[in-house]
Amino acid sequence: MLDQLQTFIAPKLRSVLKVLSIGPFHKKRIVFFSYFGAQYSCNPKYISEYMQAHYPEYDIVWAFNNPEQFRYLHKKNIKLVKYLSLPFLRTCLTSKYIITNSEIPSWFPVMKRQVYINTWHGGGAYKKVGASYNKETAGKQTRAALARRIPCTYISSSKAFSDLTIRQSFQHTGKILSCGMPRNDILVNQDHPELIQKIRTFYHLPEDSHILLYAPTYRASKAASDYAFDFRQVKTALEDRFGGSWFFLLRMHYFVLNQLGKSSEYIDASQYPDMQELLYASDILVTDYSSSMWDFALTNKPCFLYASDLDHYDLKRGFYSDIHSWPFPLAESGSELIQNIHSFNEETYLKDVRKHFTDLGSYETGHACEKTARYIVSGKL
Template structure:
């Protein structure tokens, strides 16, 4: 279907769907969906979990592309529906609040009495997104402009995120809640030590082992196998620098999950339902351009960048700031990566991390989920 036709259909469908909003609005119903209905995860999950504990009088609905896989949530008191079905649309359009972590379709209408909170799914300001990413078609840009007509409130993790991502890239002119990201509350507070053994038990990792988490971002030109590095060499470098034995968890983007070849060198953790729990339980993170580096910096853990296609990625995607100014040691091949690990200077790294967080205007509060709920209550 052409870009032009998609835009016309979005406009028509938007007007037709407003008919579903006729009727009583449920003031204490909140509809959640994460990554376009694919997961029970990220910031929406942590807001939901807080509300389940502190606001039992609210009706909570989650929407999934495959709702049959999430029926276990009903035991928590969560209603489950199918994402983008007619019942889902009817529920959304008669609910006071909708909370998600990604864009909503251009054809999705909201009334002035509703509040859409977009928590987004990345902190800091690293790789370019939205209008700053120049490969979007003119039709997609028009549909994005239509979607922005919906009354939307964004969460922000930092002043840089607000300015560069929300205002410049998303062209957001509405309200911003500078509370930080709910999924990062536990990383700020450091209050979930149970997760160390939970992850080790889940993956049968010896209790004495340290964990390296490798979490590269998605590139449509790369297969899962192309992200691999020399695990034995990296493990040896980690042992020489930090001591002990190491287990490696690979966390692929959900677009390429279930594609890794089996190996005794690493554990495929792509299907684990909560990335933040993996970050919390890991001793070292390796990524390339993923905003998980922001999350991990909140716990001051060593993070290394393994960017084998840096020149191409910089030209095709681009960054808000020069990657060489970030505090995370940067490598473009395995030899550089192992050298960076072996020569890691913890005191210098901690100073650089703090300077980085301060420079971006860190707004992570450790109480983001609580603050979001307080905002909902104050705007009934």
């Protein structure tokens, strides 16, 4: 009943809220929000910073659930507004550009005179999303379909993402900016070595140490402890195969991060504000089904998959392609993970990664921010 009511109200509320568009229209103002107002991160952050550096005549506004936590952005000449508040809606409706990395609510009004850019928050084409993932209620699916009808331009990381995710799963028939993910420019170009020192300093790591970043996806059926593997044995395997001393950074979903207890075996990096900086500074990534594997592979550094619930996840969620065809060594148990580390072949891995990018039709060139900014300024794809 609640689903039906929300679905009924959404288009009517959208019409009512358009009254907030009355007044001066700012043709050079951009409103950003990331992960529904939770963070200053991901593709919107990198587009925002590029625009400020190269097109300072544009006004930048960021929306947050808790804007008081981001007051430091005032020093960057960024205006703040509370996400989903009336001032936020009015600011959005009187601004030429809206940029986010997730779907906006189905009741959210976007005017024809505006440019709405959805960067999304994952590259490649791995676990199913949107209409391809049919586990939501009928009402939620209907509201998602309504939201997707709002005219927007999607940013795409690859041809596979355009075809399978944007066109098929999001049922988007509008514009696609095929330029790669802006947040990945630093991973492609590898021109920010100071980020490595930044992470080492932040977590008090020795200069000559190595970092393994463990970043699993969220599953409602799993507690934080369910994601763990034998850190000591994995550390020994890393020392045997790659040498040096190793430290583990854990990046858990915010739904379960409060469940993490303190441990001498790993460092909780769940609340570090920028995942791309962690990827840049890490020597190895271990994940399961996260599209961070796409991002990290751009660095040519080893990525391992640890998927202890693969059969259940594949049955419940599903993938766009067979996970066994991906270039990342796959383990369904801790012992397999250790074996994959010991037997890792860099030459084979790099060959498989290059083929993977070719097969998926990668658009990543390290110039995504530049191309997105050019689109904002010129209106041309």
